[in-house]
Amino acid sequence: MYSTIEMTKEDRLARLTLNRPDSMNAMDDVMMKELADAFESLKTDKDVQVLIIQGAGRAFSAGGDIKKMMDPESPMDIGEVMVDVSRLAKALYELPQITIASIHGAAAGLGFSVALGCDIILAEENSKLAMNFIGIGLVPDGAGHFFLKERIGVPLAKQLIWSGDVLNGKLAKDKGLVDELVPDGQVAQASDMLAQKFLNAPIAAMLASKKILHTQKLNELEDVLRMESEQQVAMRRTEDHLEGITSFVQKRKPTFIGK
Template identity: 35%
Template sequence: MTEYQTISLEQSGPIARITLNRPEAANGMNNTMTRELADAAARCDSDATRVVVLTGAGRFFSAGGDLKDFAGAADRGRHIKGVADDLHRAISTFARMNAVLITAVNGTAAGAGFSLAVTGDLVLAAESASFTMAYTKVGLSPDGSASYFLPRLIGITKTKELMLTNRTLSAQEASQWGLVTEVVPGAELTARADQLATQMAATASGSNGAVKALMLTTFSSGLEEQMELEGRTIAQRAESAQGREGVDAFMAKRKPDFA
């Protein structure tokens, strides 16, 4: 286990588990937490890690930015910008790494906690989880990639509704909106996340990274540009060790070994 003040990072074979660990502060994000989260993400961005499970300790996934921390800063704007920059660095790394990010939303995800929760490649939510933007309630604006991912996940109209009205979605509503992959009973969340992580750890990490990369460009590329990227990417995968193993295993009617 890597020692941090506000999060924990545990590595078990190809699976890393990151826990937001300020339960006494609803896992609020201060400058220490986002800096440590960015560092943990960088540590996970290696061939040794195929899956990252991200969850929260206690009743909250994360209540978002730590307003008490923000209020005490001498230069509030500069302080918050630094917190956001580190959070964005973590999210960028999670989005571009080959490892699959599973977010296990154990409770309330508000503000930047909501933003972070839905960046998961696979999003699991406890039945008791809830999701709310909450930024405009305190005169702030969204961060944590919310203005990028939410419109792509649910469209502009529903994104504006969430951001302007601060509507709270239950886990089931979030699933119906397309923000959550799967809703599970709270007592089963950890076990389900571990089960899914084990399943994904046996898959081809390079192929998973290729899927993630293609999804990041799909709304910015034209049809021909995206198809050319698909062609180049699948050709690269076909030449890779994992690609060769996958095809050879299929032809031999055996299970592939992507380790």
């Protein structure tokens, strides 16, 4: 059914795996659309009550696929991409399941936005988390602004977005970006144990509280997604963005000029 993700269901537990391990699960236009479709399908699934999101191979997700952005043979249409990015973020926030992000390796850019959109974030001690859009002259998308503000507030969100700093699991937990820190190599097991804990609890009441808390924020989320889409399209046309992605591919330090 999907080519870049896998989704399995075990009774009341669903597991969604980002499955482009050769590119550290970097998100191309196909994966973004498939994630949006998968989350939207779960919105009407009355049987599943917990969803674990994880990455195949050595990372959760390295973020947007920069090489695909620069591919002259099949360039990604930024307008179409942002429609799917907004769809996946909104559907993720509206899911009637408890969502668990199970992070090992890198969770960067849009991959980090997806993790932040989950109810609970588990990360290994030496995982690398970064809202690193600034490095290529872009703004966070996938509701990164909204999810960061919800977790750590506006002042810290600005600092993280503007710096693009890469945080290890411990530092991310200290800043409130991770809920549970686990030793390297153990996040899958810890995520499964947490999922079972929820499934053995009065989870219907928990999900009712989630709906109450999230529903009142939907208008704000939609406003953020609209503004992120507009600004991402605008930033993609800047000289700084071109310099950012060119220097990334060439593995050199960028020279930004503020245009």
